[in-house]
Amino acid sequence: MGKRVALTGNEAIAFAMRQIDPDVVAAYPITPQTDIVQYFSSFVADGEVKTEFVTVESEHSAMSATLGASAAGCRAMTATSSNGLALMWEVVYITASFRLPVVMPVVNRALSAPINIHCDHSDSMGARDSGWIQLYSENAQEAYDNVIQALRIAEHADVRLPVMVCSDGFIISHSMQNLELLEDEKVKAFIGEYKSDYYLLDVDNPLTMGALDLYDFYFEHKRQQAEAMVNAKRVILDVGKEFGLLSGREYGFFEKYRLDDAEIALVVMGSTAGTAKAAVNQLREQGIRAGLLKLRVFRPFPHEELKATLSGLKAVAVMDRAESFSTLGGPLFTELRSALYGEPGAPPVVDHIYGLGGRDIGVEDIIWIYEDLQGIAEKGTLRAPVNYLGVRE
Amino acid sequence: MARLVEIRWHGRGGQGVKTAALLLAEAVAAAGKFIQGFPEYGPERMGAPVLAFNRISDEPITIHSHVKEPGVVVVMDPTLIGSVDVTEGLPEDGVIVINTSESPQKIRGKLGLCGRKVYTVDASQIALGTLGQAIPNTPMMGALIRATGLIGFDRFMDLVQGLLAEKFKSKPEVIKGNLQAIERAYQEVTGE
Numbered sequence: 001m002g003k004r005v006a007l008t009g010n011e012a013i014a015f016a017m018r019q020i021d022p023d024v025v026a027a028y029p030i031t032p033q034t035d036i037v038q039y040f041s042s043f044v045a046d047g048e049v050k051t052e053f054v055t056v057e058s059e060h061s062a063m064s065a066t067l068g069a070s071a072a073g074c075r076a077m078t079a080t081s082s083n084g085l086a087l088m089w090e091v092v093y094i095t096a097s098f099r100l101p102v103v104m105p106v107v108n109r110a111l112s113a114p115i116n117i118h119c120d121h122s123d124s125m126g127a128r129d130s131g132w133i134q135l136y137s138e139n140a141q142e143a144y145d146n147v148i149q150a151l152r153i154a155e156h157a158d159v160r161l162p163v164m165v166c167s168d169g170f171i172i173s174h175s176m177q178n179l180e181l182l183e184d185e186k187v188k189a190f191i192g193e194y195k196s197d198y199y200l201l202d203v204d205n206p207l208t209m210g211a212l213d214l215y216d217f218y219f220e221h222k223r224q225q226a227e228a229m230v231n232a233k234r235v236i237l238d239v240g241k242e243f244g245l246l247s248g249r250e251y252g253f254f255e256k257y258r259l260d261d262a263e264i265a266l267v268v269m270g271s272t273a274g275t276a277k278a279a280v281n282q283l284r285e286q287g288i289r290a291g292l293l294k295l296r297v298f299r300p301f302p303h304e305e306l307k308a309t310l311s312g313l314k315a316v317a318v319m320d321r322a323e324s325f326s327t328l329g330g331p332l333f334t335e336l337r338s339a340l341y342g343e344p345g346a347p348p349v350v351d352h353i354y355g356l357g358g359r360d361i362g363v364e365d366i367i368w369i370y371e372d373l374q375g376i377a378e379k380g381t382l383r384a385p386v387n388y389l390g391v392r393e
Numbered sequence: 394m395a396r397l398v399e400i401r402w403h404g405r406g407g408q409g410v411k412t413a414a415l416l417l418a419e420a421v422a423a424a425g426k427f428i429q430g431f432p433e434y435g436p437e438r439m440g441a442p443v444l445a446f447n448r449i450s451d452e453p454i455t456i457h458s459h460v461k462e463p464g465v466v467v468v469m470d471p472t473l474i475g476s477v478d479v480t481e482g483l484p485e486d487g488v489i490v491i492n493t494s495e496s497p498q499k500i501r502g503k504l505g506l507c508g509r510k511v512y513t514v515d516a517s518q519i520a521l522g523t524l525g526q527a528i529p530n531t532p533m534m535g536a537l538i539r540a541t542g543l544i545g546f547d548r549f550m551d552l553v554q555g556l557l558a559e560k561f562k563s564k565p566e567v568i569k570g571n572l573q574a575i576e577r578a579y580q581e582v583t584g585e
Contacts, residue, residue, distance in 0.1 A: 006422035006430075008415075032434075117434065139457075171457050175431035176418045178453075274455035362458040 002180040002247065009172035012140040012179055013079070013105045013165075014039035016147040018049055019187040023074035023194075026054035026065035030084040031117045032169040033107040037079060059084040063091035070100040071209055073199030075151070077102065081169060082109035085123045095162050096131030097225065098209055101154030101194075102162040104132075105147060108270070108321075109169040110357045118358020119169040121270065125322040125331050131225050133163040133232055134299040136269040138255075141179040142296075143167040145249055148182070151191045152239045158231040168271040170358065182247060190246055229300045236297055253302035255294040256309065258284060262291025264373040265310065267336060268319040269295045272354070272361055276319075279366035290370050295332070303339035310340065313347045314377035317369050319389075321355045329353065329386040350382050354389035365390055398543065399460045400447040403479050404469035407439045409530030413469075414445035417534055420552040424544050427454050442477050449543060467537055468492060469516070469529050471500075480504055490540045490582070492516040492529045497585040512540040512584035516574075519581065523574040524567065531571045532578035539579045546579055 007015065014036045017025070025044075027037045044053040052069075056062045062078045069076035080088060085106060095102050106124045110116040124134060133153060137143040143165065150163040167173060182190075198207060213221060237252060244250025255273075258280050259265055266276055273294035283290040293309065295302075310316055318337075320330020328334060333351035340346040352369055355361050369389070376382055400417075404410035411432040418430030426449050433444040446460040462482040471493040473479060483489060490512040491500055497511040504511070514536040516529035523532075538549050553575065557568045 004422075006419045006428055139455075168457075170431075170434055174434065175429055175457070176415050176422075177429055178422055178427055271457040274457050277455045360459045362461070363456060 002182045004178065004180050006176050006178055007140055008035065008174055008176050009137075009140040009143050009167050010035035010107065010174065011039060012144040013147055013167070014043070015181060016144045016187075017077060018043045019182070019184050020075070020077070020148070020151060020191060021049045021188075022051050022077045024052045024054065024066065024069035024076040025078065026056050026062045026069065026076070027078045027080070028056050028059050028062045028084060030059070030081045032109055032173045033079050033081040033084070033105070035173065036105060036107070059087040060091060063088035063095065066102055066104075067091055067095045067098065067100060070095070070102050071098060071199065072201045073196040075194040077104065079105040079107070081107045082111055082123045085127060086111060089127075092127055092130045092132065094210070097221070099160040099225070099228065100162060101151075101160055103147065103150045103154055104162065104164050105143070106164045106166045107169045107173045108166050116357040117169070119171050119271075119321070120356045120358065121166070121321040122323070122356070124164055124166045125324070127164065128299060128331060131161065131229070132299060133159075133161055133229070133236075134297070135163065135165050136296055136298060137165065137167040137172065138271055138273045138294060139179075140167075140172055140175070140177040141249070143172060144179060144181070145243065145247065145251065146296075148187055148190065149239050149243050149251065153232060153235050155194055156235045156239075157197065159228050159235050161225070161228050161232060166270070171271045180247070186246060190243070232300050233302065251296065253295070253297045253305050254309075255296065257292035257294065259291035259293055259309070261289060263289040263314045264316070264370060264377050265291040265293055265313050266317050266319060266366070266369060266373075267293045267295060267310075267332065269298065269332065270321065272319060272321070272366075275361060275363055276366045279363045279370065282363065282367065283370055288370065288374070298332070301335050301339070303335070306336060307339050307343055310347060311343050311345045315373045316347045316349045317373050318349060318351045319369070320351055320353050323353055323356065333386070348376055348380060348382050349385075350376060351386045352389045353386065359390065361389070396452065397448060397450040397454070398465060398541070399463045400449070400465040400467065400537070401460055401463035402445040402447075402467045402469065403473050403477060404443055404445075404530070405473070406437045406441045406443050408469045409528050410443050410445045410469060413467075413530035413534055414447050416531075416553065416556060417537070418447055418449075419556055420549060421449055421544055423552045423555070424548055426450065426544070427452060429454055433459075442473055464488065465537070465541055466490070467533055469533055471495070474500075474503055480506055480509075483509060485509065488512065488540050490514070490533065490536050492533055494518065497583060501585070510540070510584055512536060512582050514578050514582035516578055519574050519577045523577065524570040532574040535575035535578035536582040539582050540584060550575065
């Protein structure tokens, strides 16, 4: 039995990093991720971890130093938010392409401009095609659990891909919540010792990373990355099951909440899924068969499982906390609808872009989505595929 | 206790509003409650009006939206009255606890408030006497516990003592003053 505590999301993540005790952490503070770096640097100063903590002058350097440490054979981590992730951009792609198992908590925050410190998913959604695995967390407990599992997923020999563990800025990062921590030795046994098979400091087996790779082999390397993402699906499930045995909290690609007998459903990621659960409970009391699918794994996108779960519903609403400017809705919507396309019995799907720049989302907003969804289910058609929830037009 | 209690804290930057909300959350969590504690983040600076919130329940809390209709409001700085609508969303059976030297009756008149329960305590004066500075956040916790009965006072004091001992390892001299401040505010708060 773990220890029941009250921590903010950032404290929970920093505590997971303390238990992981990475060889190297290189990080630069940015709101709302700052606490993670602050707490972790006190663990370093107090000798609670053996980590080499590298204070860098920017996020580009943070990601570069983390990449360098990981390429040298270390277990390396960093953390960021928003414009910090944007500044890392070049190296984010290189880390994935080097197949380095870096784990990076991303505390989701809107991108500038206008400048805004609050939550939306535009930062990590922008990195959705960078080759990183992405896990999203509903609360501090899931952020903690996801960071620990991310190590195992990233370092698996069939995967070797970096992982972003996303949690909602302020809503989760700065909110004190109840959670259960695992004992240090259990976490250490779960993640095991890291031994890289291919690393630059292996002088007996010299190798090159980042060599020039033109039309002769570049394509094959990208194909291998895509294959690693396919392999990640099995590993994510295996690790989620094993973590369940350890903690009593099993993880999959998504959580189904009152979904099995639902007629209409919502698909959402992050903290809003928790608020949506309260909305579902209220609607169920009124006899409305509302259900919820909380997506945890956005990369790889579990399209087969989503298709199997959502086909047969009368109507589905997606909530996107990011704008893609495609004029066809947010990233979750376009991918989900693409997964359902051509499937017999596929429900009509509507997108609600919401909560940009931290705009509050209440139970009543989500109930409105379900009521709108009832109308769509009755008619079988959409008024418009994309709605901007609660925005002043 | 009701199934879910929502609390809104009003104060000014530097008065320890966030600390109070988080400390309360931590203490009642240690007593087995389900909790949330979070400040509102905006353009804070010393002296500017700030907010913090709690949710406290006997059941797990999944809602992550703002608190719009708090059953309990705590006002750490009486000069906010008139410039900030401290009673906004306070329901008919709501409770408001205010740091002021004035009586509940007088404050009720100032707020133009009918119904609801109004409690007052001179937390700044208590803090001056016990801590040597007018930081009213810990005494207001004592007044809040008295006004709401969230958890038993002795249990609360035990838990807060443990938490303060942890937080102030490097300056243990402030622990005693804070505990005295909480106790005095608990004793001195009056309501109608």
